[in-house]
Amino acid sequence: MKLSIIKFLVVLGILFFLAPLVLTSLSAGWRWPMLWPAEISWRSWEYLFSGQSQTGIAVFNSLLIACGVTIVNLGLAIPAAYGLIRFPLKGKLIVQIILFAPLVIPPFVSLMGIHFTFIRLGLTESLPGLILAHLTPTLPYMIWALLSSYRTVGPEWEEQARMLGANGLQRMIHVVIPFLLPGILAGSSLSILVSLSQYLITFLIGGGQVITLPILLFPFISGGDPALGAAYALLFIGMAFLALFILDCLLKWSYRRVN
Amino acid sequence: MILRKIFTSVILSVLVALMAGCTSQGQDQEKSQPSEQTTPLEKSWEEISSTAKGKTVSLYMWGGSDSINRYIDEWVAPRLKEQSGVTLKRVPVNDTKDVINQLLTEKKAGKTNGSVDIIWLNGENFKIAKENQLLFGSIAPKLPNVQDYVAMGAPDLQYDFGIDTEGMEVPWGKAQYVFIYDSKHVAEPPKTIDELKDWIKQNPGKFTYPAPPDFTGSAFLRHVLFETSGGYEDFLKPFDQQIMDEKSQAAWAYLNEIKPDLWRKGETYPESLAKLDLLYSQGEVWMTMGYDAARASNEIKKGTFPESTRTFVLDKGTLANAHYLSISFNSAQPDAAMVAINYLLSPEAQIAKFDPRHWGEDMVLEPSKLSTEEQQQINSIDRGVATLPAEALAKHKIPEIHADYVDYLEKEWKTNVAKD
Known part of the structure; x- marks a missing residue:
């Protein structure tokens, strides 16, 4: 029981630090003081998976x-x-x-x-x-x-x-x-x-x-x-x-x- | 004990093998050197093109922009392959200095069949490359497209940050300094540095510049220096501390005069261009600046700059620099590399690069030397409302000056202006 709580917290912690990366990779023009990216764009992932x-x-x-x-x-x-x-x-x-x-x-x-x-x-x-x-x-x-x-x-x-x-x-x-x-x-x-x-x-x-x-x-x-x-x-x-x-x-x- | 014996014998045999490899490699190189002497600089263009067929060349270039990468991989490479049989391979580079270091070591080690064929460089990197003879030679006179379309004698192309290119590198694209303003607040943009001073005095708190040694802020200092001392021409000569001390006095007086009317009364300056842009996009100041003529339009498109944003250049001109392509001293395929560079300077490749859908960067070709259809094609490309027409930019260009002046200005700004 105790172990699974710790595991859960660890996973949560990792996700907490990964979330900004995921958002940044999908954002187009995300600048201070916006809390969330104004627009979602798949540009970066499209490029990453493109053959070139x-x-x-x-x-x-x-x-x-x-x-x-x-x-x-x-x-x-x-x-x-x-x-x-x-x-x-x-x-x-x-x-x-x-x-x-x-x-x-x-x-x-x-x-x-x-x-x-x-x-x-x-x-x-x-x-x-x-x-x-x-x-x-x-x-x-x-x-x-x-x-x-x-x-x-x-x-x-x-x-x-x-x-x-x-x-x-x-x-x-x-x-x-x-x-x-x-x-x-x-x-x-x-x-x-x-x-x-x-x-x-x-x-x-x-x-x-x-x-x-x-x-x-x-x-x-x-x-x-x-x-x-x-x-x-x-x-x-x-x-x-x-x-x-x-x-x-x-x-x-x-x-x-x-x- | 057995383990130890095995271990020792393995190490010994590896060492012997390495040493044998070392000596035989050295001999190979000595043998192969004289036969490499046939230089394409003495061949005709037809010979060069036929040798180039079927070869692969590597272009080492900064790899931090997906649109630039795509332009090379998806637009240039397939067309080059089809037209001349040369395969272009792009190698992403983080900092061109790393490539220069690689070539320096290769030169020292006597490597002759290098894999760096084409390098994208300018400024300091070109200076080091030229001084250490890391470049192939004077390739510009050999390339038909350079001869037909590029004004190689123009001061902004001939001199790369004050250093004579001597045709060892070929201009590929240009950047020009422009001032960016909000036409809602600035009805008539200033045309000289003096008019800018008047505008600043009438609109206190609405202008500032990035603190040097920021690249853009440092360039603003140079514009002030040129206009307060009577032109840029004097600074193309070798650096002289005494003359510079005299000539810069007016510039420091100017900067101190506008200081009380700057943003936050000049007590502090934005530390980078990005910070100044932020102030501009939030309406705190009404002007910003930078080396990219098409940037204002792109920022409007992204929604960061207000719709009423426009750009202007000074009547006496703004700084322009070029970036270049060159071939390394030990390129294994210099013929194919020349064919590839020639294609990158062709009207079709340059017009595609000029189009904001691909890259959006200034051409190095003289618009007047192009055919009427090509000129029409250029005019039909929409570079955005805030971008000045190519002719207007071309008419107001002044060359970069030697790095010694730049260092001097940045250092003296701290003592003369930043301190009270």
């Missing part, structure tokens, strides 16, 4: 990159966090500082160098290049989330499995990973969300040739077309929710299979 607006390919690219980024992140962060927790390492602090540096240092600092290097490597204007470039702002979140999950797995669990004859891979899959699931979920969610919202990295490394949703969205927001900005923002929110929902289902399903 590249909305479909943008959503597809955004999701594809976010998925790719998250998979690579998992591949890098699971061993990295494991190493940081389990092995005595000289200068561990320095390694941690380097791994978490992108959280503190503005991405623009490294972006120019990455862009330069990627041009030499022929990685610009391609999906693999973008996935690699999106690792910079997302990997620290993944490592951070996994580090805290690893702290919940005592080495005793692994020792026991080892004594029962499980090899390294089996211990990883059957013993360690189930403990990590909450961290994987948190890290993947952050990695997806941060990747979805990248503008400058995508524009520079993608060279404008890979269209993602922020590439379409940003000009409308800063260019003063609130109706189209709002319509694209709603689409963005929908896309992010969908991605997180699928991720959640996927992880729950795999958790059940492992056990």
